[in-house]
Amino acid sequence: MVQGRSYGSAGRHAHTGPRHARPSSVSELLARPQKRTWQAFTTGLGVFAMLAVCGLSSFFIVADERQGRDAQASGAAPPVTVLRDISSREDDPAPLTVAEVFPGQEVTADPARPPYRVLKTQLHRRCSTGASGEIGKLLTDLGCDQVVRATLRSPTGAYLVTAGIFNLDDAEGANWAHEKIKPMLDGERGRFEGMVAGKGTEAIALSSAHVGWHVRGHYLVYCVTARADARPVAQNDTEAGQILADMIELYLSGTVLEKRAVVSAP
Incomplete structure (x- = not known):
């Protein structure tokens, strides 16, 4: 609003004075056509520049549309993530294998470590075989038909680890087991079994091992961690806690079962 009023005021001042005043000299008569010619030239130049810009913009729009049509014609498309149902063994019938869960001589949970x-x-x-006492009976009653496990040595060499996957009938049973296992462990009515892997690995079978477990789909993943020197694992042991996170969250659930649950297809 302020700019509009300023513009109008300037316009009125530009036209003050006699309406039909005649030019006082020939030079003024000559200057008027030249001024008009120059104004016409600059106006035409502005129009030309505008048309050039519009034309260039139109070119880019047409080029983008052409590229889009070419991409569609070539059949190129971004990859689409397709989920596989692993909520039951009926929907996910293929049994686990050692080659699927532990395919090599090493397990990488985090590429940075x-x-x-x-x-x-x-x-x-x-x-x-992988769980004894009431825990083993519970898993069997819930339709568990296989366990795939491995014993590993931690990167520092200070810990032994047994980690694996129980294959249950469905996710409902796996979640039920997840809730019932802790009271059984606390009451010493059952345990996850560490697997001895030769001389010097006996500590993994001791009752002082650190244990964790988790559920994904119809699978129960677990990890048993023990100090290689057979000393008890402290509750605030950060390395033992990292091992549980590596095996359960990053590797067994986040890598092995992730491959079962997610399929990438074009």
């Missing part, structure tokens, strides 16, 4: 060394692997159809 050194790997774990695999000492021994095992696949067993009897789930009580």
